[in-house]
Structures are given as structure tokens and as C-alpha cells.
Amino acid sequence: MAKDIDWANLGFGYIKTDKRYISHWKDGEWDKGTLTEDNVLHISEGSTALHYGQQCFEGLKAYRAKDGSINLFRPDQNAQRMQRSCERLLMPTIPTEKFIEACRQVVSANEEFVPPYGTGGTLYLRPFVIGVGDNVGVHAAPEYIFSIFCTPVGAYFKGGLQPANFIVSDYDRAAPKGTGAAKVGGNYASSLLPGKEAQKRNFADAIYLDPATHTKIEEVGAANFFAITKDNRFITPFSPSILPSITKYSLLYLAEHRLGLEVEEGDVYIDQLNDYKEAGACGTAAVITPIGGIQNGDDFHVFHSETEVGPVTRQLYDELCGIQFGDKEAPEDWIVKVK
Known part of the structure; x- marks a missing residue:
């Protein structure tokens, strides 16, 4: 077979x-x-x-x-x-x-x-x-x-390392103090409807805001969000209802120690997208999917490009994949050999 x-x-x-x-x-x-x-x-x-x-x-x-x-x-x-x-x-x-x-x-x-x-x-x-x-x-x-x-x-999103567009959902992915930080099926079941509605409108998936105030980005479909500020800082949302992505924390380390960027886990406000020159979704399945643009109500915000991958995002992708496939030196204890 x-x-x-x-x-x-x-x-x-x-x-x-x-x-x-x-x-x-x-x-x-x-x-x-x-x-x-x-x-x-x-x-x-x-x-x-x-x-x-x-x-x-x-x-x-x-x-x-x-x-x-x-x-x-x-x-x-x-x-x-x-x-x-x-x-x-x-x-x-x-x-x-x-x-x-x-x-x-x-x-x-x-x-x-x-x-x-x-x-x-x-x-x-x-x-x-x-x-x-x-x-x-x-x-x-x-x-x-x-x-x-x-x-x-193969790739989770069609096209591999190519920008995809996302839309902000009115639905909540998780409740405050709920099970958002646990990898449980209910979180994904509740995302099926908003995900389908996003795809009907020709977006890759839905973006979920924080359930308490609906002002801050939390997750991108079943992946974590990150962005690169115009002054070259790597930022990713922090919230007790976000699933702590192993890929995200690996990128935080690589951005700081391999690319020399300042890194931060903090608030990413949906009305302040102009602060960022690149953005992406990351996770085990998605690896890194560059975000071309985000539809928020009537506003469509484009980051680096809808067709081209941003330079920092590409560097992070190459570094991460290079480590995973054994082409680049891995930080201590990151790789376990099966064979």
C-alpha cells in the first residue's frame, strides 16, 4: 500500500x-x-x-x-x-x-x-x-x-506556504475559564459551524476573538496566531483560553534566539492591525500559514501581501522545518530519534 x-x-x-x-x-x-x-x-x-x-x-x-x-x-x-x-x-x-x-x-x-x-x-x-x-x-x-x-x-491548508485570508467570527471558540487551554474535542466541535461559514465566503477559516470582550485576537481556526510588528517584534496572543501551541512556543524561542527579534506574549487588538507588517497561523498541522488578510466586519486588512510570503515569516518557517527535518541544528532535547 x-x-x-x-x-x-x-x-x-x-x-x-x-x-x-x-x-x-x-x-x-x-x-x-x-x-x-x-x-x-x-x-x-x-x-x-x-x-x-x-x-x-x-x-x-x-x-x-x-x-x-x-x-x-x-x-x-x-x-x-x-x-x-x-x-x-x-x-x-x-x-x-x-x-x-x-x-x-x-x-x-x-x-x-x-x-x-x-x-x-x-x-x-x-x-x-x-x-x-x-x-x-x-x-x-x-x-x-x-x-x-x-x-x-501533506499541507493542512491547500498550497502549503502561501498566504491565506481569514475572517473574524462572531462565535466564541471557548468560554472564559472554560476548556480553551485543553485540547478537547468540544473546542473543535464548536468551531465547525463558524469554520464552514468562513469557507462559504472563500476564507481559509475563522478568527476567534477573546470571549470576554471581543476586542483581542485569540486563535485562528484550530491554530495559534502570531504577528511581526513594524519595528520587528514577534508577538503572539496570551490568554488562559488559548491552547498553548508547541509550534508557537518553538517559534517564540527561534524568533528570539535564532533571528534576534524581541518577542512578546500579549494582547493583539483587532482594531490595531496596522501595527503589524506580517501575520501567520501556526500549529502542528498547519506548521506556519502566512495570513494575507483579515476580514473584520466591513474592513479587510492586508498584511505583507495576499500572494507573497513575508521575509520574517519565511525565515521562521525555514528555521523550524530545518530543525524538524534534521537540516539545521536543534536546540537541546527538541528532537527524539525514532531511527
């Missing part, structure tokens, strides 16, 4: 791979976990994941380096974020070592599906935890499943 994949034209979709990892939590502890060929979960009809949204997930990638080796990018950070999500939803956490080892096993068992170096493709890993078991009351589940599957993917 793998040899029949058109690596150069991969989209961001599901392709069934050979093996996935599964581990069960029961009687207060996780079992050892195993690899299985079965891509269908068998769970109780009373599972809390189905009725009360007791579930969370992660997303990370495996990258084929030039020498044929395979890199995982900062999997410890995904493990820690999943631990925070689990704690928020009263689910047992996955130890970091167990999480990383499970990722290694899945990538190794599906090595044929890791796209070749130079194609731009990656192997996307989707770890998740769900509450299962016979249940009907509104309380934490009696049992849990931790699983990881993988699929080869």
Missing part, C-alpha cells in the same frame, strides 16, 4: 496504516499497552467520551531526515500538554515516558508510511484519551483508553 502513495500530493486526510497503539486504564492503573492492526474501537454505549465529552487528544509528527533517520519533534511537550488536558477533565494522566515510547512504537511499526525526505510530507500522530465503560451519570468514567494512530499527511 505504502508504495502506491502519491507522496508529492498528500492532503491532510486519513490513510489507514498498519499498526496503532492501545492501552487500557482500569482499577487505578494503565496496562502495558500493545500494538494492534484493528483500527476500530470497541467501547461501551455508556462511555463518557460519547455523552459528556470526557476525552482529549494530541497531534505531533514524525519527519524523515536526509540520512533516512526519523525525527519526533518535542514529543515531551505533547505529553505534558496531554497531561494538563487529562487533569482538566478528571482523566488519568499518561506518564511522559509511556507517551514517548508509544509514539516510537507507532512510528517504527509504520515506517513505510513516513514520507520520503524532500516531499514535504510527514507522518502525523494522533494520540488520544477517552473515558469508557458502562456509565450513565454525569461523572468521571470508570475506565479509559489511551491510543495513538498515525497517517501520512
